[in-house]
Amino acid sequence: DIQMTQAPSSVSASVGDRVTITCRASQGISTWLAWYQQKPGKAPKLLIYAASSLQSGVPSRFSGSGSGTDFTLTISSLQPEDFATYYCQQANTFPLSFGGGTKVEIK
Amino acid sequence: EVQLLESGGGLVQPGGSLRLSCAASGFVFSSYAMSWVRQAPGKGLEWVSAINGRGGSTYYADSVKGRFTISRDNSKNTLYLQLNSLRAEDTAVYYCAKEYSSSSHYGMDVWGQGTTVTVS
Numbered sequence: 301d302i303q304m305t306q307a308p309s310s311v312s313a314s315v316g317d318r319v320t321i322t323c324r325a326s327q328g329i330s331t332w333l334a335w336y337q338q339k340p341g342k343a344p345k346l347l348i349y350a351a352s353s354l355q356s357g358v359p360s361r362f363s364g365s366g367s368g369t370d371f372t373l374t375i376s377s378l379q380p381e382d383f384a385t386y387y388c389q390q391a392n393t394f395p396l397s398f399g400g401g402t403k404v405e406i407k
Numbered sequence: 408e409v410q411l412l413e414s415g416g417g418l419v420q421p422g423g424s425l426r427l428s429c430a431a432s433g434f435v436f437s438s439y440a441m442s443w444v445r446q447a448p449g450k451g452l453e454w455v456s457a458i459n460g461r462g463g464s465t466y467y468a469d470s471v472k473g474r475f476t477i478s479r480d481n482s483k484n485t486l487y488l489q490l491n492s493l494r495a496e497d498t499a500v501y502y503c504a505k506e507y508s509s510s511s512h513y514g515m516d517v518w519g520q521g522t523t524v525t526v527s
Contacts, residue, residue: 301469334514336452343518344444344452349507355516387452391512394466396442396454 302326302390306399312407319375321402323388328368332392335364335373338401339384347386348373378404409433409517411503416522423493423526429486429503429519437461437481440506442515443488445499445524455501456488460509471497493526500524 303326313319331351336344346355348364361376388399415427442457456477457466465477476489500521507513
């Protein structure tokens, strides 16, 4: 089974900051990686699919990169509505698996 | 509008059973793989199970294999998850989610609001 490891587990940042979250797969997954945003009490929302493709309606300040085992989600200029928890998910092989999450908090 | 609506959650004793349902609308249900994902209180997301569009292929997390069964009725646009031999560690919010495409390679682009299962 493929294990997904996210870092950091939490980050404190200010509005306007650039935030980078990393996700590492325990084995190569090509570009079969998705990123989600989840706010408290709400369902997750798909941000990025296929490692770098922006889901329709998602602001362009979100971007994804990587392939193989190492991936990155970047928020170029953090906005108040971006404070949330972010998860990566490998979509290469069953069983599918999520990273442990990164909570982006207000500094 | 594309929508998923889960139901069937509740309080059940250890060893008991529940059947969750997920009613889909606004898209061609049979064309998409579907998944169940759960989230224990205060914890992260855990993928539980998936099924392809026609229902002929099913997949499970090791933690639920042999206890949970995923199925779908494309004539009713409904996804199901039968939960048997429930344990305290199955307590979670259960989400149904639509895969972005007919495969499960692109992530899940539509999610329900979740239904809560409490095993106690």
